[in-house]
Amino acid sequence: MKKVGVIGGGVMGSGITEVISKAGIDVVNVDIYPSGLENSKKRITKDMAYLVKKGALTREEADLVLRKITYSTSYESIKDCDFVIEAVPEKIELKKELFSKLDEIVTKEAILASNASALKITEIAGGTKTPERCIGMHFFHPAPVMKLVEIMMGKETSQETFRKSLEFASRIGKIAVPAPESPGFIVNRILVPMINEAAFLVMEGCNPKDVDDAMKLGANHPMGPLELCDYTGVDITYGTMKALYDGFKDEKYKPCPLLIEMIEMGKCGRKTGQGFYKY
Ligand code: 3HC
Helix, strand or coil, X not given: CCEEEEECCCHHHHXXXXXXXXXXXXXXXXXXXXXXXXXXXXXXXXXXHHHHHCCCCCHHHHHHHHHCEEEECCHHHHCCCCEEEECCCCCHHHXXXXXXXXXXXXCCXXXXXXXXXXXXXXXXXXXXXXXXXXXXXXXCCCCCCCCEEEEEECCCCCHHXXXXXXXXXXXXXXXXXXXXXXXXXXXXXXXXXXXXHHHHHHHCCCCHHHHHHHHHHHHCCCCCHXXXXXXXXXHHHHHHHHHHHHHHXXXXXXXXXXXXXXXXXXXXXXXXXXXXXXX
């Protein structure tokens, strides 16, 4: 594994870029928007400063991590990558179009992975002529800290792609768990309805802090569900819940109306300064 491409300079894209460079692999972070790349660079630089400050890395080690990353607005810069992971917004048409583009540009031996959190890799790979090299590889926020990567095979993914993806996950210090292609895979199918239920409690009059305290103290969760919702984004939680609802066509996955109301009011969590809490 000599060079990896990560498409998308958002929170997940920058986190995945950081994980790969920390594993000592050259990585190109591509975003068509220069501002996306700027933000990605800022986040990774800030993380490195934090790790140096707490003594987890030396300044030299942190600088080496930063030097392994190249930022680019051109897809051409990933044509010789061995592995490419996309982390662009969760929209099927966008991901399909991107995969079709990557299929043309990236060397045929490379694997094309998607960090989609609820969409099917079979459908995303439908935009390519080589679905056998496409695979789902779902990271968790914050990517540099969370150990898990869910691996989803599409209907046409080859065993070779699956094997190489497991090897890659291990090479970058993650633990891979194979998961079904069904909406939400394993973690989001369980986690997001829990957050949705917590939002219903608030809608019925509960105090967000009480709900969070109860789950932290009674279930040993590191963050309460509403804190976590603010942390990952109210819009992201709603989007995943809606994908479960649309995918399973089951009323039990109906998104909580409070989430919709909060998004309409621009209360999307930490990134907007307000969600269930003020920041
Ligand atoms: N690289 C390496 N290590 C890092 C790091 C980085 N960039 N940033 C932080 N760390 C380390 C810290 O050094 C610390 O290590 P230590 O325990 O050895 O000191 C450890 O990670 C924890 O960091 P902090 O002390 O800063 O923070 P907390 O202890 O408060 O933990 C948390 C923060 C890890 C976010 C924890 O609250 C947590 O696990 N929350 C739940 C997160 C979760 O559930 N994520 C999943 C969301 S769902 C999802 O992602 C799906 C998607 O589809 C939306």
